[in-house]
Amino acid sequence: MQGAVMTDPEQPVLKRRHVAAATIGNALEFYDFLTYAFFSIQIGHAFFPATSAYGSLMLSLATFGAGFVTRPIGALVIGAYADRVGRRPAMMLCFVMIGCSIVVMALIPTYAMIGLAAPILAVIARMVQGFSLGGEIGSNTAYLMEAAPIGRRGLIVSWQGVSQQIALVGGGLVGTLLTVVLPASALDAYGWRIAFLLGAVAVPFGLWLRSNLPETLHVPEEGAMAPVVTQSRLAQALTHWRVIVLGLVVLAAGTIGSYSFVYLVTYAQATLHMAERAGFLAETVGNLVSIPAMLLGGWLSDRHGRWPINVWANLAFLIMIYPVFVWVVDTRSTFALITGMTALSIAANCFAGSFYAGLAESLPKTIRGSGFGTVYSVSIAAFGGTTQLVITWLIHVTGSAMAPAWYLIGASGIGQVALMLMRESAPVRLGRPLEPAVELR
Numbered sequence: 001m002q003g004a005v006m007t008d009p010e011q012p013v014l015k016r017r018h019v020a021a022a023t024i025g026n027a028l029e030f031y032d033f034l035t036y037a038f039f040s041i042q043i044g045h046a047f048f049p050a051t052s053a054y055g056s057l058m059l060s061l062a063t064f065g066a067g068f069v070t071r072p073i074g075a076l077v078i079g080a081y082a083d084r085v086g087r088r089p090a091m092m093l094c095f096v097m098i099g100c101s102i103v104v105m106a107l108i109p110t111y112a113m114i115g116l117a118a119p120i121l122a123v124i125a126r127m128v129q130g131f132s133l134g135g136e137i138g139s140n141t142a143y144l145m146e147a148a149p150i151g152r153r154g155l156i157v158s159w160q161g162v163s164q165q166i167a168l169v170g171g172g173l174v175g176t177l178l179t180v181v182l183p184a185s186a187l188d189a190y191g192w193r194i195a196f197l198l199g200a201v202a203v204p205f206g207l208w209l210r211s212n213l214p215e216t217l218h219v220p221e222e223g224a225m226a227p228v229v230t231q232s233r234l235a236q237a238l239t240h241w242r243v244i245v246l247g248l249v250v251l252a253a254g255t256i257g258s259y260s261f262v263y264l265v266t267y268a269q270a271t272l273h274m275a276e277r278a279g280f281l282a283e284t285v286g287n288l289v290s291i292p293a294m295l296l297g298g299w300l301s302d303r304h305g306r307w308p309i310n311v312w313a314n315l316a317f318l319i320m321i322y323p324v325f326v327w328v329v330d331t332r333s334t335f336a337l338i339t340g341m342t343a344l345s346i347a348a349n350c351f352a353g354s355f356y357a358g359l360a361e362s363l364p365k366t367i368r369g370s371g372f373g374t375v376y377s378v379s380i381a382a383f384g385g386t387t388q389l390v391i392t393w394l395i396h397v398t399g400s401a402m403a404p405a406w407y408l409i410g411a412s413g414i415g416q417v418a419l420m421l422m423r424e425s426a427p428v429r430l431g432r433p434l435e436p437a438v439e440l441r
Helices: 018-038 040-048 051-067 071-084 087-107 117-147 148-181 184-201 203-211 232-237 240-261 264-270 276-304 306-331 334-362 365-398 401-419
Strands: none
Touching: 018 040, 018 051, 018 071, 018 087, 018 117, 018 148, 018 203, 018 240, 018 264, 040 051, 040 071, 040 117, 040 184, 040 264, 040 276, 051 071, 051 117, 051 365, 071 087, 071 117, 071 365, 087 117, 087 184, 087 203, 117 148, 117 334, 117 365, 148 184, 148 334, 184 203, 232 240, 232 365, 240 264, 240 276, 240 334, 240 365, 240 401, 264 276, 264 334, 264 365, 276 306, 276 334, 306 334, 334 365
């Protein structure tokens, strides 16, 4: 039996700066986590010497993937903590852990200096980062969801995805700058450590921002049904099995797309034999235009519903994959790489801006942090940590630079089916009043 609709005339006022604080903190966490991907070749040389460049790169990418193994664990443990105690303490905990791990990663001596201890320490640091980020994503998304006025959930929650793009842009700009001012030998020796230390410097600022966030866990939601107190969190999750399963499929497909773009710098260097700078520029430009695309997707979904934005934006992405990769592989020009990948990024992120809100508002508040975080982290763990390995292996086995395109087409096609099977959740399409449940100032 469902409970009564929750209302409260004395709800607290949440300010825009609180949403900004959550977004900036999330961006700093993702910068620290994703910086590894930008410098996987250089990190491979430092920690994983091998008889071939391919072997060194594969060992480095495997360590990058180690961070994904602990993400579902972090999502369950820290997400449950966020659902039980609060969003703010969970986000603070995540930030402290990732701050410590990024400092360790930046300061680990090379394999030549300390031998086997170097890769072991690198793997441990990556696993701590993964555990932290697994808890961060659910807690952060739940916070933004609960801070948003009911008619602006898509736009506000899309900032969670935007924060990831900001992190990628920051990492790309740092990488581009380092490749400009440092020779290849210096970049290989210590340049990548500078990128990590820049993220570590920002950690105290992020902690200060989050310390001032008001709690949203106990703020009633307009139009939301009170949870059945006799149901365990597992029982609630089983009740919502359909959206959880479809969310896993969609996010798995989206993860393959996202981490294929993250792999772009390595792909441009190792497969297309282009200059390091070309890959960084393509990555950075694509992520820059993805920010307004994601906000646009969230904004449109508030007005027209989540379903049409999800389905049509992902279909556009699916259709463009093959011609874009043919153009890039045939010409191997910086212009084609930047233009083609930018077009793909716009379509992919327009869909993501709508989907995050749809998944979050389809889960009850009492399992939102752990539920969203677990769905997201399991899909990331299964495919984010393996995407770059699979692409590298496919290129190596087939000898074809088009291998990433076929992998993307297969994944996006499956995701398209799952998106079409998802139910509409936007208040504007369900006849709910769109007055703000929590005012933003």
